[in-house]
C-alpha cells in the first residue's frame with residue numbers, strides 16, 4: 411500500500427488504499443473518523459465490536475467492576491505493606507539462633523513477596539479489565555513492514571482513546587480509583603526500592619558504622635587474636651607465627667578472650683562475612699614491595715589480607731605460591747601477595763585490605779588494629 415509522506419499538506423490518493431487526508435483535514439477529524447481511517451489504512455477488518463454492558467449500571471456490570479477493582483486494591487494494599495516492611499522490618503544482620511534472627515531472615519522474603527504480589531495483582535487487574543470491561547472485539551489485520559507513518563500513529567492513538575471511552579473507565583469510579591491507587595503505590599514502591607538505601611542511614615554510628623568495622627575491631631582495647639576454623643565453633647585454636655610453612659596460606663578469624671565463654675559469639679565470628687583473613691607465609695626468596703603507610707603491617711614473612719575481593723566481594727580463596735598470586739574465582743581477579751595484594755589481573759581495581767599484625771610473648775598472632783580501610787567492594791562513601 412502507498413504511504414503518505416509525513417507533513418504533506420494536500421490530500422493524496424493511493425492506488426489501492428483509502429484517500430489520505432491532508433494535515434488540516436486530519437486535525438479536524440473526530441476520534442471515530444480517525445479510527446475508521448486507521449482501520450482502512452491498516453487493512454483492518456472489524457468483524458464484531460460489542461459493548462459488554464450496553465445498559466450501564468446493571469448488577470453484572472457492577473460485579474465485573476468489583477472484580478477488576480479488587481485486583482487493583484490488592485495491588486495497592488500489598489504495595490503499602492511493602493513500603494511499611496521495607497522501612498520498618500528489622501533489616502540489620504542478626505545471626506541464626508539469636509534473638510531476632512528469624513525476623514531478620516524473613517526480611518528479604520517478606521519484601522520480595524509483597525512487591526511481587528503487588529506487581530502480580532496489577533497484571534491480573536489489567537487482564538481482568540480487558541476481559542471483563544473492554545468491548546468484545548474481533549478484528550483481522552494484515553501485517554505491514556517498516557516504521558509506522560504519522561497517520562498510522564495518530565489513528566492508532568485515536569483507537570486507544572476510543573477503546574478507553576468505550577470501556578467506560580471515566581464513569582467506573584471504583585475501577586478508576588483503584589487503578590490510580592495501585593499505580594501510585596506501585597510507582598512509589600519502585601522508587602523506594604531504587605532509592606530506599608538513600609533513606610536509611612548506614613552511617614548513623616559514625617566511625618563504628620557496620621561498613622567501616624570488622625570483627626578485628628576492638629572497642630575496649632582487648633587484643634584480637636587469630637583463630638583457625640576447626641569445624642567446631644566452640645573449639646578455640648589460636649595461630650602461632652611458626653604454624654605456617656613458607657609458601658603456605660591459612661584462613662583465620664578474629665578471637666577475643668572475652669568470647670571464650672560465649673558459644674554464640676564464637677559461632678558468629680566464623681560466619682561474619684567481613685572477618686575472614688588470609689594469612690600468607692611468603693617464601694624467603696620472594697621480593698616484597700610494601701604499600702606506603704603499611705610498611706609495618708606484616709610480621710616477618712607473614713602477611714594478612716582480607717579474604718573479601720575488592721571487586722564484588724567474593725571470597726578470594728585460591729593462592730599460588732609459585733607466583734605469589736591470590737586468585738578470586740568469581741571473575742578471575744588476581745592480587746600480588748608480595749606487593750600489598752595489589753590487583754594485577756581481572757576487573758578488581760583496588761588492593762585487598764591488609765590487616766596489621768604482630769606476635770605476643772607466647773608467639774600467638776594478633777591484629778594490632780582493625781583494617782585501616784573498608785574491606786570488599788567499593789561504595790559511594792569510601793575514600794580509599
Ligand code: FES
Nearest residue numbers: 719721722738741
Ligand atoms: S568478585 Fe572477585 S573478581 Fe569479581
